[in-house]
Structure formats: structure tokens, C-alpha cells
Amino acid sequence: MEREATACTGRARIHDQPHSVIRKGELLVVFNVMEEIAKHSLQDIFVAGYSGCQCEICQNDILAIALNRLPPQYSSRQAGEAYIKARLFADQWKVDIIRELTKAAEIVSASKRHE
Numbered sequence: 534m535e536r537e538a539t540a541c542t543g544r545a546r547i548h549d550q551p552h553s554v555i556r557k558g559e560l561l562v563v564f565n566v567m568e569e570i571a572k573h574s575l576q577d578i579f580v581a582g583y584s585g586c587q588c589e590i591c592q593n594d595i596l597a598i599a600l601n602r603l604p605p606q607y608s609s610r611q612a613g614e615a616y617i618k619a620r621l622f623a624d625q626w627k628v629d630i631i632r633e634l635t636k637a638a639e640i641v642s643a644s645k646r647h648e
């Protein structure tokens with residue numbers, strides 16, 4: 534699935550790979566920094582004693598529910614810089630992230646999508 538988007542330098546194609554733009558053959562990525570921190574924080578709630586299923590399907594469900602409730606924080610910087618920014622803000626956002634991940638884990642645990 535592709536759709537056309539107009540960029541300041543002309544027309545660019547937005548592919549179905551999330552948040553990425555192909556321009557002049559180079560892959561430029563827009564990061565949701567919040568998503569990166571939430572992915573890493575998922576392990577924290579598992580270590581903290583979450584007893585529900587931790588398979589890939591459930592992990593993705595937990596992440597999706599939590600990220601829908603957390604404000605996205607996009608960065609157009611290169612990967613390295615985006616991660617530095619993520620680390621700078623991680624502590625500030627961590628409380629909210631852990632709270633939403635914990636709530637999401639309870640929801641997923643109560644209504645698993647698989648056997």
C-alpha cells in the first residue's frame with residue numbers, strides 16, 4: 534500500500550513501512566522516540582512481576598494499547614541523535630510509560646487474542 538505525499542523538495546512516496554520516507558534512494562527515518570522508550574520499558578514491567586503471557590503477539594498488543602495513550606514524540610534526526618534524545622527524556626517520561634504499559638498489560642492479560 535502506497536500513497537503520495539508532497540514534500541518541500543517535490544513529491545515523495547510514503548511506503549507502508551511506518552514513519553519512513555524514501556528520497557533520492559536514501560532511507561530517511563522519522564522516529565517516534567516515545568515508541569523506542571516504551572519498547573525498552575516493556576522488559577521492566579515483565580521483570581517487575583507481570584505474570585501474563587509475554588509472547589510476541591501479547592507484547593505487541595500491550596505496546597499498541599499503551600502507545601495509543603501516550604503522546605508521540607517524533608524526531609527527524611539521525612538514529613544516533615534520536616536515541617540520545619530518547620535517553621535524555623526517558624526519565625521524565627518513564628513514569629507515564631510504565632503506568633500505561635502496566636494498564637495495557639492488565640487489559641491484554643484479561644483478554645488474550647490467542648490460545
Ligand SMILES: [Zn+2]
Pocket residue numbers: 586587588589590591592645647
Ligand atoms: Zn501471548
